[in-house]
Amino acid sequence: MADRVSGPPLTRVGIVGLGLVGGSIALALRSVQPDIHIIGVDDAQVMEAALRRATIDEARDSAMALADVDLIVLAAPVGAILEIVEQLGRAGVSAVVTDVGSTKRRVLEAAQRSHLENFIGGHPMAGSERAGLDAASGDLFRGKTWFVVPGHEAAPDAAALVDRFVRLLGAVPVTIAPDAHDRNAAYLSHLPQLLAVWLIVTSGDAVGEGGLKYAGRGFDEMTRLAASSSAVWQSIIATNADYITEALHELVTIVPQVLGVDAARLRDVFARANQWRDRLEEERGRPR
Amino acid sequence: MADRVSGPPLTRVGIVGLGLVGGSIALALRSVQPDIHIIGVDDAQVMEAALRRATIDEARDSAMALADVDLIVLAAPVGAILEIVEQLGRAGVSAVVTDVGSTKRRVLEAAQRSHLENFIGGHPMAGSERAGLDAASGDLFRGKTWFVVPGHEAAPDAAALVDRFVRLLGAVPVTIAPDAHDRNAAYLSHLPQLLAVWLIVTSGDAVGEGGLKYAGRGFDEMTRLAASSSAVWQSIIATNADYITEALHELVTIVPQVLGVDAARLRDVFARANQWRDRLEEERGRPR
Numbered sequence: 001m002a003d004r005v006s007g008p009p010l011t012r013v014g015i016v017g018l019g020l021v022g023g024s025i026a027l028a029l030r031s032v033q034p035d036i037h038i039i040g041v042d043d044a045q046v047m048e049a050a051l052r053r054a055t056i057d058e059a060r061d062s063a064m065a066l067a068d069v070d071l072i073v074l075a076a077p078v079g080a081i082l083e084i085v086e087q088l089g090r091a092g093v094s095a096v097v098t099d100v101g102s103t104k105r106r107v108l109e110a111a112q113r114s115h116l117e118n119f120i121g122g123h124p125m126a127g128s129e130r131a132g133l134d135a136a137s138g139d140l141f142r143g144k145t146w147f148v149v150p151g152h153e154a155a156p157d158a159a160a161l162v163d164r165f166v167r168l169l170g171a172v173p174v175t176i177a178p179d180a181h182d183r184n185a186a187y188l189s190h191l192p193q194l195l196a197v198w199l200i201v202t203s204g205d206a207v208g209e210g211g212l213k214y215a216g217r218g219f220d221e222m223t224r225l226a227a228s229s230s231a232v233w234q235s236i237i238a239t240n241a242d243y244i245t246e247a248l249h250e251l252v253t254i255v256p257q258v259l260g261v262d263a264a265r266l267r268d269v270f271a272r273a274n275q276w277r278d279r280l281e282e283e284r285g286r287p288r
Numbered sequence: 289m290a291d292r293v294s295g296p297p298l299t300r301v302g303i304v305g306l307g308l309v310g311g312s313i314a315l316a317l318r319s320v321q322p323d324i325h326i327i328g329v330d331d332a333q334v335m336e337a338a339l340r341r342a343t344i345d346e347a348r349d350s351a352m353a354l355a356d357v358d359l360i361v362l363a364a365p366v367g368a369i370l371e372i373v374e375q376l377g378r379a380g381v382s383a384v385v386t387d388v389g390s391t392k393r394r395v396l397e398a399a400q401r402s403h404l405e406n407f408i409g410g411h412p413m414a415g416s417e418r419a420g421l422d423a424a425s426g427d428l429f430r431g432k433t434w435f436v437v438p439g440h441e442a443a444p445d446a447a448a449l450v451d452r453f454v455r456l457l458g459a460v461p462v463t464i465a466p467d468a469h470d471r472n473a474a475y476l477s478h479l480p481q482l483l484a485v486w487l488i489v490t491s492g493d494a495v496g497e498g499g500l501k502y503a504g505r506g507f508d509e510m511t512r513l514a515a516s517s518s519a520v521w522q523s524i525i526a527t528n529a530d531y532i533t534e535a536l537h538e539l540v541t542i543v544p545q546v547l548g549v550d551a552a553r554l555r556d557v558f559a560r561a562n563q564w565r566d567r568l569e570e571e572r573g574r575p576r
Contacts, residue, residue, distance in 0.1 A: 125504055145502055174502075184499045187491035192510040194543075195483050197561040202539040203475035204564030211472045212564070213571040214433055214462075216413055220572065221509040222480040226565040230558030234551055241548030248543070251490040255482075255536070260529030263522055270518030273485040276492030276500070277514040283501040284508065 007164030022075030023136025089114025295452025310363030311424025367523030377402025
């Protein structure tokens with residue numbers, strides 16, 4: 001696999017955050033390039049486990065201690081990424097830096113503001129019900145879309161290195177502008193997440209445990225995302241509030257004031273929903 | 289199985305509507321009581337298929353032609369059930385009548401208004417992605433909750449017969465008042481259905497096919513219900529619009545005006561969502 005992916009050399013990589021995504025990046029890199037030197041940054045306990053399993057070769061206590069690597073990967077929630085990007089930029093770090101944060105505009109703005117020149121944003125479309133290093137897998141990104149969002153002034157070399165990195169993981173790089181990325185994410189990920197949370201709180205409070213036990217498969221699916229942690233979502237929502245608010249307003253415009261009265265309108269919205277669902281199923285049937 | 293279910297005799301049953309639910313009722317009854325006489329009412333083409341496969345023993349062209357059975361089961365969408373109940377009541381039919389409609393208040397009101405005395409409402413908590421007689425299965429109701437909603441003046445004999453019918457199908461009868469049934473259904477079934485429809489229309493229109501192809505598993509789950517047909521949902525929504533509107537208003541009260549600003553409020557709603565989701569998963573882990 002490694003031979004088939006050309007590009008600038010990638011021999012020393014620093015990964016900040018060894019959770020599901022950071023851990024899976026380490027495992028995937030190791031499997032295609034066994035001699036790679038991986039330096040991890042996380043809590044002492046996580047690093048100890050990662051060293052013991054040889055997921056990483058070396059542990060350091062801060063992203064600021066990674067100046068000697070080819071690529072720094074920030075695999076943390078968006079809020080932490082923002083802080084680290086500012087620190088690296090102010091410290092004049094010249095290594096190529098990328099991230100896996102769920103929103104991209106604020107992260108790129110932080111890179112520009114702090115003069116972190118070789119920053120290329122990223123966002124893998126891969127996840128799992130499970131979190132943490134224990135859930136990490138070298139196959140997590142195989143065949144999955146990995147959005148690449150170059151900074152305004154990033155050098156072509158930096159973009160080429162991140163492109164190689166993504167391909168080494170088995171993912172498919174798709175370049176997108178930060179605005180388009182964040183707007184799509186608001187409609188396809190953030191609004192659904194909030195609807196799941198609001199639905200289960202509304203319905204749980206209304207029917208109680210006695211009612212909830214009769215919920216069927218539809219309710220189960222519509223609320224699975226409600227198990228997500230606010231620790232991750234707080235910074236996603238805070239950094240994309242404008243587009244999520246737009247999406248919410250768009251949704252509200254198709255909610256009728258009085259339900260059940262206007263049969264033609266209901267038929268119309270179901271017909272449109274059926275059509276979009278058909279398209280989605282067609283898309284999902286296709287290889288990416 | 290049949291010997292273990294006691295109650296009034298059930299030797300002749302009429303089933304109006306031989307779709308997924310009506311067809312599955314016929315198959316389940318036949319499997320536990322092979323000598324039962326099942327009379328089906330549906331379109332000519334459906335009845336021909338049902339006769340050919342011996343799903344039914346006899347075909348008739350109207351619910352009004354079922355006066356000689358022990359039990360008439362209305363397995364049609366709510367709108368059609370309302371019409372048939374009125375017809376049967378006005379015709380003075382004295383057979384016990386039950387239904388499988390997704391809402392119960394309007395159906396029971398129709399039975400009372402038309403003086404259909406031996407009416408016992410029902411609603412099985414079972415379904416399938418697939419529809420129609422071809423998707424029917426004698427196991428569809430096994431172990432599933434079947435809500436039983438007695439009319440105001442139904443005779444104890446009628447209730448006993450419907451109880452026996454439900455148990456013969458392998459389902460678990462749970463008696464509930466029409467108000468409680470419809471309110472729970474608004475929160476656990478109808479609001480989720482509408483959210484799925486509104487979400488996919490909003491997001492599909494906003495991001496188009498080019499964006500939709502990057503939707504992940506969460507979006508897929510949150511919009512699966514959007515494949516449902518408005519033909520079924522129109523009468524469900526029309527007959528439960530007050531409770532669905534209540535549920536929608538309750539949901540709107542927890543949607544913040546400005547997203548991403550009030551971190552404490554976001555943490556609180558996620559914590560409540562996480563708790564309800566834990567309860568739901570606990571419930572789903574338990575046998576019903």
